[in-house]
Amino acid sequence: MHEVTAYLAPRRLDEALQAMADGDATVLCGGTDLAPQTESGTRRYRAKLLNIRRVAGLGGIAAEGDEVRIGAATTITEIRRDPGLARIAPVLVEAAEHFASEQIRNAASVGGNICNASPAGDMIPPLLVLGAWVELACWQDGAVQTRRVALERFFVGPGKTVKRPEELLKAVVFARPAADFVARFRKSGPRPALEISTVSVAIGARVAGGRLSEARVAMGSVAPTPLRARHVEAALEGKPLDAATIAAAVAATTDDVKPIDDVRASAWYRGHLARVFVEEVLHEVRGN
Numbered sequence: 001m002h003e004v005t006a007y008l009a010p011r012r013l014d015e016a017l018q019a020m021a022d023g024d025a026t027v028l029c030g031g032t033d034l035a036p037q038t039e040s041g042t043r044r045y046r047a048k049l050l051n052i053r054r055v056a057g058l059g060g061i062a063a064e065g066d067e068v069r070i071g072a073a074t075t076i077t078e079i080r081r082d083p084g085l086a087r088i089a090p091v092l093v094e095a096a097e098h099f100a101s102e103q104i105r106n107a108a109s110v111g112g113n114i115c116n117a118s119p120a121g122d123m124i125p126p127l128l129v130l131g132a133w134v135e136l137a138c139w140q141d142g143a144v145q146t147r148r149v150a151l152e153r154f155f156v157g158p159g160k161t162v163k164r165p166e167e168l169l170k171a172v173v174f175a176r177p178a179a180d181f182v183a184r185f186r187k188s189g190p191r192p193a194l195e196i197s198t199v200s201v202a203i204g205a206r207v208a209g210g211r212l213s214e215a216r217v218a219m220g221s222v223a224p225t226p227l228r229a230r231h232v233e234a235a236l237e238g239k240p241l242d243a244a245t246i247a248a249a250v251a252a253t254t255d256d257v258k259p260i261d262d263v264r265a266s267a268w269y270r271g272h273l274a275r276v277f278v279e280e281v282l283h284e285v286r287g288n
């Protein structure tokens with residue numbers, strides 16, 4: 001890595017991707033992660049600093065047909081205020097409500113939240129329960145190439161993803177949830193919070209006749225990456241949402257979380273919070 005030799009703010013996707021093709025560009029969107037990281041010295045800029053804010057087609061929320069598509073540069077404020085999302089996927093609006101402060105939400109993008117790959121990224125657990133995937137684009141063989149990766153396979157470690165340096169995250173996409181799909185998000189800390197989550201939990205499932213199906217449970221800050229809690233999901237799948245099922249789901253939480261001790265919380269406390277949140281969210285879905 002070296003000093004920045006060029007600052008670029010292209011308006012077209014192909015221009016942005018061509019600038020990234022040698023793998024020596026740092027992407028800048030809202031800068032709310034990048035600026036503190038570079039200022040503290042934990043991260044260094046590559047030769048080119050590429051501002052993607054003006055790139056046409058990277059913003060906006062579109063629910064067309066069976067898919068809901070959120071452009072990578074869409075801000076957390078835009079998600080929070082989108083009437084369509086409030087109807088189709090209110091769990092995303094709920095997570096946006098709990099996100100940082102007004103100023104940060106106005107700058108922070110959903111793509112930046114995903115690409116920063118923090119285990120505490122607040123938009124990630126709700127997107128995981130929606131079964132989202134990301135679209136990654138690059139410039140290859142003289143054209144824009146795009147591939148899709150399931151969000152749950154995107155993260156490989158804290159700050160590490162399967163995205164290659166020459167790839168740009170274009171959008172996050174999910175299938176329009178069924179009419180009986182219910183999802184909730186819970187994060188530690190006050191609301192709205194200038195605080196990184198100690199633990200976050202999102203639970204989503206179809207609820208019909210008091211039974212859960214297609215249950216998805218995702219957690220943040222309980223492992224090196226945001227994760228799908230498969231044991232909790234298995235405890236819920238096909239079950240009536242009663243006290244016994246909730247108790248089984250809470251017990252299964254222990255098998256899914258692998259928290260660490262750090263300056264913000266002990267491993268014990270994180271495990272405890274995850275269990276409490278699973279219980280709270282399931283009671284909320286049950287309506288009591």
Ligand SMILES: Cc1cc2nc3c(=O)[nH]c(=O)nc-3n(C[C@H](O)[C@H](O)[C@H](O)COP(=O)(O)OP(=O)(O)OC[C@H]3O[C@@H](n4cnc5c(N)ncnc54)[C@H](O)[C@@H]3O)c2cc1C
Nearest residue numbers: 027029030031032033034100108109111112113115122169
């Ligand atoms: C005071 C404060 C409070 C915060 N509170 C919260 C909070 O409550 N919850 C939370 O989850 N986060 C929080 N954050 C972290 C941060 O705001 C979010 O992660 C935000 O969504 C990052 O988006 P950004 O557009 O600012 O990303 P940037 O800082 O511009 O970029 C972040 C990373 O992603 C890369 N990148 C960005 N966009 C793309 C793209 N489209 N394709 C490829 N790579 C890309 C950048 O190169 C960089 O590595 C907080 C930060 C601050 C400073």
